[in-house]
């Protein structure tokens with residue numbers, strides 16, 4: 001007997017038939033004798049709709065009320081799945097974040113989990129009950145207000161719950177059968193990975209691969225939760241309980257015997273570039289630029305500063321997310337007299353392509369071959385950043401797919 005967390009994303013609970021299908025997947029594990037806590041997302045598209053309602057009522061809305069609204073999608077699916085399980089003769093009940101409670105910080109819209117009371121769920125297991133937990137939501141204990149964990153946050157609910165109840169495994173059921181070398185919807189030649197190291201998955205997720213929320217991987221890494229990404233679209237009846245189903249295990253680096261130099265490629269179209277021309281080349285200028293951005297809570301990603309040719313002025317380029325673009329431009333314009341510069345050049349149609357692999361630690365020249373391959377295809381690189389296990393390139397958005405496919409082939413990731 002094992003204790004399992006099974007998480008089902010939005011497309012897996014998109015309608016009544018799919019919810020019934022999920023119930024049969026849960027039944028399969030219950031019949032095998034396992035204790036099960038299920039975490040569900042809202043129906044596909046439901047959260048987007050709720051977010052839009054908030055924006056339509058008022059662009060600058062109260063974030064605590066935003067959470068009250070957007071958390072409701074998961075309340076619906078948790079109740080429906082409990083009903084579907086009961087209809088199959090399986091004792092089950094729904095749990096909202098506040099009922100568990102799943103306690104969080106008070107950063108509404110992107111709250112962090114601070115504690116989970118696993119006792120009542122475990123007591124339910126002992127009585128043969130399946131716990132159906134509404135993902136994405138929690139409660140800030142001091143204010144008693146409902147919070148949400150940021151978009152894609154049900155992954156984080158699931159991994160945190162697995163850690164709290166000491167589950168043997170956290171299965172993430174989604175609309176693809178695992179983690180691929182890159183988004184399989186964009187590159188049909190992408191290959192499924194049997195295993196991926198936490199650190200690599202963390203980079204993949206933070207650099208744009210939507211399949212897992214970043215925070216869920218951080219938690220998995222800290223608490224050593226075994227995370228298995230698999231498809232909810234397989235028929236529950238066709239699954240052989242004695243064989244490992246298709247999927248990807250996210251695990252410790254030491255569990256992976258052979259490391260390729262490159263494991264995967266992530267990309268994000270959600271970028272914008274700001275170049276400040278002819279800034280005075282003197283101490284304190286970077287602080288004058290990035291201080292106000294940080295005060296405005298704007299995250300700066302890539303930063304490139306040219307070496308000044310005349311010793312007097314230089315150009316400085318950085319990127320922000322598309323969502324912060326207008327505010328970032330505004331912030332720099334307002335700080336213009338303190339910074340002192342000639343001109344702002346900006347580009348919203350840019351994207352970031354990143355190449356990831358722990359094998360890069362011990363291999364030189366990985367990035368150099370990318371520059372060559374992209375140059376041959378006429379793709380101009382606007383900015384570059386590197387770290388131990390990844391490098392990222394900023395390019396024109398129109399070339400995103402071409403660049404991803406080119407690099408995917410270059411590093412031998414295409415499936416045979």
Ligand code: ADP
Nearest residue numbers: 009010011174175179180182183185209210211
């Ligand atoms: P869910 O609703 O189950 O949480 P998501 O839409 O959040 O599912 O994540 C699954 C999607 O992530 C896939 O449909 C796929 O298009 C996308 N994706 C992006 N990069 C990858 C990757 N490297 N491997 C697998 N899927 C990826």
Ligand code: ASP
Nearest residue numbers: 041047136151152153154
């Ligand atoms: N329903 C939420 C969202 O769409 C959380 C999730 O699906 O993980 O972002």
Ligand code: MG
Nearest residue numbers: 009152210211
């Ligand atoms: Mg998701």
